[in-house]
Amino acid sequence: MVAPPSIRLASQSEVKLQVITLLANHKPCQTLVIDLLAPLRCIQPDALESLSLPDTLDLQQEVIIFGSAPIWLYACLIDQCRSAPWVATYDLRTQSAVVVCSHTSQYVPGDAIQLELNQVAQPAILIGGPPKSGKSVFSHALQRHLVQRQFNLKTHIYRANWDGEGNHTYETENTDLVEQLRRENNFKLHHQDESDAKIQEFFRNRAAEAEKIRRVIDLTLVDVGGIPDPIKLPVVEQCTHYIVISRDPNRIKAWQTLCSPSLTPLIIIHSVLEERLEIVRTEPYLEVIAGPWIRGxxxxxxxxxxxxVMSVVQPDAIESS
Structure with missing residues (x-):
């Protein structure tokens, strides 16, 4: 990625827009990168009032929109860029730009343009542990604290399971809507015909997506659900380190067994319901008693x-942030 020297802030308090170049089909493509200066859940629609495109963005050329942001922010940017020959949005899982509007015969809406990213795969931390231990709550809190701690560090929680939960689960206060989305998007593969083959294919596909995400994101946090099943090994092997969080000490060993052949242990968390931090050991990994990790x-x-966690981030990622 090559960034021009001039960068204009769209909103000094919440959103930064930057123009860079990405390679798509072996050709340089103008890319509008979104950086949120506040956590995603803190961005408010009134940010649109002061939102303006950078002077360095040329609407005589194509525009790829890249970054994590609310749907309404994406809709506004697409509308502001609509006079460009074509506009696409970046799909992190496939490393492609999906065309959403076009005035040319070269591409039509729905076309996926493969992007070429030269960055080597960055660290990925698998976060495992039995159900009801606070794994997903901890993952979301960790990602939020990392962003607050290291400005512009690109982090992503990749939820490689089919339970219907996603990052939206922890970014909305509407619990009824969260539960509705969870039910509607729970694939329940283990209840379907030919479940074994479908589950194997599911985790192979998630592993391929995880590898692509690691080539864009500085640090990926991977959630593979609450069961340490060897069928998940394709995803496990796309990680570099692991964290286990468990309310039951007897269920930690199974996760260590799943991860140990290929991953470096980072943290073991004995999850408790009271506010507590007790360090059990620091080597060869950090082991703590900590909590609480309660949704809401x-x-x-x-x-x-x-x-x-920051000790595994590559130095150049910290320097660029």
Whole structure:
């Protein structure tokens, strides 16, 4: 990625827009990158009032929109760029730009343009543990604290399971809507015909997506669900480190067995319901008793855990942020 020297802020408090170049089908393509200066859940629609495109964006050329942002922000940017020959949005899982509007015969809406990203695969941390231990809550809190701690560090929670939960589950206060989305998007593959073959294919596909995500994101947090099943090994092997969080000490070993052949242990968390931080050991991995990790409550990730996670981030990612 090559960024021009001039960058204009669209909103000094919430959104930064930057023009860079990405290679698509072996040709340079103008790309509008969205950086949120506040956490995603803190961005408000009134940010659109001061939103303006950078002076360096040329609407006589194609525009690829790249970055994590609310749908309404994407809709506004697509509308502002609609006079360009074509506009596409980046799909992280496939490393392609999906055309959403076009005035040319070269591409039509729905076309996927493969992007070429030269960045080597960056670290990925598998976060495992039995159900009801706070794994997903911890993952979301960790990602939020990392962004707050290291400005512009590109992080992503990749939920490689079919339970219907996603990052939206922890970014909305509408619990009824969350539950509705969870039910509608729970594939329940284990209840379908030819379930074994479908589950194997599912995790092979998730592994391929995880590898592509690692070539864009500085640090990927991977959630593979609550069961340490060897069928998940394709995804496990796309990670570099692992964290286990469990309310039951007897269920940690199974996760260590699943991860140990290929991943480096990073943190073991004995999950508790009271506010607590007790360091059990620091080597060869950090082991702590910590909590609480309860959905709907503000969760604080203690500094020793953040320090341990940041230790796996590549130095150039920290310098660029």
């Amino acid at each position: 409550q503000e969760c604080h990730v203690p500094e020793p855990l953040l320090e341990k």
